[in-house]
Every structure is written in C-alpha cells, then in structure tokens.
Amino acid sequence: MPELPEVETVRRGLAHFLTGYTFRSSEDLHPRVLKPASIAPLSAVEGARIKSVNRRGKFLWFELDRDLALVAHLGMSGQFLVARKDRPEPGHVRARFVLKRGLKSHELVFSDQRTFGWLSVEQLSDGVPTSALHIAVDPFDTAFDRDAVIAAMRSRKAAIKSVILNQEIVSGVGNIYADESLWRAKIHPEIAACDLSVKKIGLLVDAATQVMAEAVEVGGTSFDAMYINVNGESGFFETSLAAYGQEGEPCPRCGRPIKRIAFANRSSHFCPKCQVNTPHR
Numbered sequence: 001m002p003e004l005p006e007v008e009t010v011r012r013g014l015a016h017f018l019t020g021y022t023f024r025s026s027e028d029l030h031p032r033v034l035k036p037a038s039i040a041p042l043s044a045v046e047g048a049r050i051k052s053v054n055r056r057g058k059f060l061w062f063e064l065d066r067d068l069a070l071v072a073h074l075g076m077s078g079q080f081l082v083a084r085k086d087r088p089e090p091g092h093v094r095a096r097f098v099l100k101r102g103l104k105s106h107e108l109v110f111s112d113q114r115t116f117g118w119l120s121v122e123q124l125s126d127g128v129p130t131s132a133l134h135i136a137v138d139p140f141d142t143a144f145d146r147d148a149v150i151a152a153m154r155s156r157k158a159a160i161k162s163v164i165l166n167q168e169i170v171s172g173v174g175n176i177y178a179d180e181s182l183w184r185a186k187i188h189p190e191i192a193a194c195d196l197s198v199k200k201i202g203l204l205v206d207a208a209t210q211v212m213a214e215a216v217e218v219g220g221t222s223f224d225a226m227y228i229n230v231n232g233e234s235g236f237f238e239t240s241l242a243a244y245g246q247e248g249e250p251c252p253r254c255g256r257p258i259k260r261i262a263f264a265n266r267s268s269h270f271c272p273k274c275q276v277n278t279p280h281r
C-alpha cells in the first residue's frame with residue numbers, strides 16, 4: 001500500500017510533468033473511480049489548467065485555475081502514469097486524461113487493480129479540498145506543530161503504535177513507517193502513549209519524519225521521463241527496512257531476531273531487546 005513517501009514521490013512527479021498543463025479530455029472508465037462525494041463528473045476538469053499539485057497525508061490534489069481541485073487517493077494499489085501517447089498502457093485503467101500545454105501533450109492514466117483508490121472533483125477551502133479537511137498536517141507541512149503533536153499524542157491512553165497511525169493527530173504515517181520509527185526511537189509498539197515522556201515521543205516524531213524523508217529521497221529518484229509509478233517497491237523497501245517485514249532477521253542494532261506480533265488485523269515488527277515494554281516517564 002502506498003504510504004506518505006510514495007504519495008509524495010508521485011506528487012513530485014506529477015508536479016514536474018503536469019504543472020501548467022490544461023486538461024483537454026477525460027474518460028471515467030469504472031463505476032467506482034469517482035467518489036460519491038464528488039461535486040461534479042470528471043469531465044468538469046476539461047479546460048482547466050493545473051496550477052500546482054499538492055498533498056496532505058495521503059490525499060493528493062491538482063489545484064485547478066477555477067477554484068476547483070481534482071482530488072485523488074491511491075488506496076491500496078492506485079497508480080498514476082504519465083505517458084506519451086504512443087506508450088503501451090498498463091492494466092486496470094480506471095480513468096484517462098489528455099493534457100496539453102502549447103504543442104506538448106501528455107496522457108495521464110489512473111490505474112487501480114483493487115479499486116480502493118478514487119478520484120473526485122471538489123471545492124477548496126483555504127487551499128484544502130473538502131475530503132482532506134479532517135486530515136492532520138504531516139511532518140513535511142510548514143504548518144506542522146511538533147510540540148502540539150507531541151502533547152496530543154501524550155494525552156492518549158491507546159498503544160503508541162495506534163496513536164502514531166492516527167491520521168487526525170499526525171498524518172501520513174502508515175504501518176511500515178510506524179514500525180520503522182518505533183524501532184529507531186526504541187519504543188515498544190504496545191506501550192500506552194501516556195506512559196511515554198515528552199522527550200521519548202519527540203524522538204518518535206523525529207524518527208518518523210526522518211525515515212519518511214529518507215524514503216522520499218530514494219523514491220524521488222525512481223521515476224523516469226516517461227512513467228510515474230507507485231508500486232511500493234522503491235529501493236527504500238529493499239535496502240533500508242530494519243524492522244518491518246524482518247521477522248526472524250537480526251536487529252541491525254543488537255543482533256536479536258526481530259519479532260512479529262498481531263496488531264489490528266495487521267502486524268507489528270519490533271526488536272524485543274531494544275524496544276522494551278516498560279514506561280519511559
């Protein structure tokens with residue numbers, strides 16, 4: 001599933017290729033691609049120019065020159081591909097757009113095998129589309145208030161891993177980056193957030209920011225001139241994971257095997273030696 005760094009990589013790619021382009025045509029190719037909350041069909045973007053491509057958490061949007069936005073969520077398997085017209089198309093295409101700028105033309109394709117992703121046409125309030133208004137800012141946003149986020153996290157009695165995953169407190173951290181940042185900050189995933197010190201939660205927030213920034217760096221180099229692709233297989237995943245998916249592998253810090261435990265229909269991976277389940281007040 002794409003997490004914030006992958007979505008940021010996509011945003012950068014889309015911004016690089018499509019800013020200043022005007023939508024010339026649109027095709028809605030699947031009954032579920034348009035979110036029910038959309039205020040208009042996809043064809044509402046035709047004739048509109050892309051001013052910028054923005055992101056909050058995992059919500060991505062094209063800001064258009066008519067106070068409208070084309071909003072996208074990649075869900076589990078959504079991908080944007082930018083292709084020149086003569087390139088072969090991927091499978092599972094849910095929507096297709098042609099964009100032009102002067103004599104230059106690009107085709108933008110939204111493909112989504114599992115159909116949890118969606119597109120919608122929305123109005124903006126203070127530059128943010130309606131569907132993303134409830135999402136907290138993420139650590140890369142200039143409006144991110146580190147102290148307020150730490151205080152909000154510390155007020156919770158839930159397990160720290162649930163709290164760092166709560167998109168209304170801090171957005172963008174998914175299961176992979178939660179496990180990696182808890183490992184870096186040496187925090188057991190099941191400790192109650194209120195049992196952690198301000199300093200310890202600060203370490204966690206900084207670790208989450210750092211690990212996602214590193215992933216953006218890697219992901220940011222993975223698109224070529226023809227395709228922008230989110231597939232969760234950036235170099236970061238192959239080389240840099242210390243905890244996530246590493247059950248039984250030695251902890252890169254102490255050598256003890258990484259352990260996996262069940263967590264809300266998914267898994268948590270941690271080092272039983274470095275991440276001890278005792279309060280850090």
Ligand SMILES: [Zn+2]
Pocket residue numbers: 251252253254255256271272273274275
């Ligand atoms: Zn360890």
